Amino acid sequence: MKRIGLVDTTFARVDMARYARARLAERGTGFRTERRTVPGIKDLPVAVRTLFREKGVDLCLAFGMPGKAEYDKTCAHEASLGLIYAGVLESKPVVECFVFEGEAQDDRELSELARHRAEEHAENAYDLLFRPEALTRRAASGARQGFADAGPARRDR
Numbered sequence: 001m002k003r004i005g006l007v008d009t010t011f012a013r014v015d016m017a018r019y020a021r022a023r024l025a026e027r028g029t030g031f032r033t034e035r036r037t038v039p040g041i042k043d044l045p046v047a048v049r050t051l052f053r054e055k056g057v058d059l060c061l062a063f064g065m066p067g068k069a070e071y072d073k074t075c076a077h078e079a080s081l082g083l084i085y086a087g088v089l090e091s092k093p094v095v096e097c098f099v100f101e102g103e104a105q106d107d108r109e110l111s112e113l114a115r116h117r118a119e120e121h122a123e124n125a126y127d128l129l130f131r132p133e134a135l136t137r138r139a140a141s142g143a144r145q146g147f148a149d150a151g152p153a154r155r156d157r
Helices: 016-026 041-055 070-090 107-130 132-137
Strands: 002-009 031-038 059-064 094-098
Touching: 002 016, 002 041, 002 107, 016 031, 016 059, 016 107, 031 041, 041 059, 041 070, 059 070, 059 107, 070 094, 094 107, 107 132
Parallel strands: 002 031, 002 059, 059 094
Antiparallel strands: none
C-alpha cells in the first residue's frame, strides 16, 4: 500500500492539508496518508524527510502560506530549496503547494485559492503515484493550480 505524506504549518491561515486529504479520499483506496504539522515554512523540509525515513511515505505534499512581506518570500524560497533537497536525497517526489497571501485580495479569495490549489496539487500527487500517464496526457497544457489554466502557447496547439 502506498503512503502519501501531508506536511503543513501552523503559520498558514487555511488548512490546506485537510482539503488535500479530502480530495485524495475521493480517489479511492490503495494508499494511506500520514500528516505532520510544523510551526513555519522553513520547518517543512525536515518534516518531509522525516516522513520519508520514519513512515516510509512514497510522496509528500508540502503546504505553506508565506505572508506578504519580502522577508516571507525569501523564507519561502529557502523552504522550497530545502524541499527540493529532501526529495533528491530520498529519490522521492515532493509536491510543493505554497499560497502567498499577496495572491489574494481578501480572506474569502485567499481561502478559495488555497482550497483549489491544495485539491489540484493532491490530484497531481495521486497521478504521480498511480496514473503517471495522466500527467503525460496533460503535458504542455498550461495547467495552473488554483487559477484558471493558461492553455498551451498558440504555436504549440
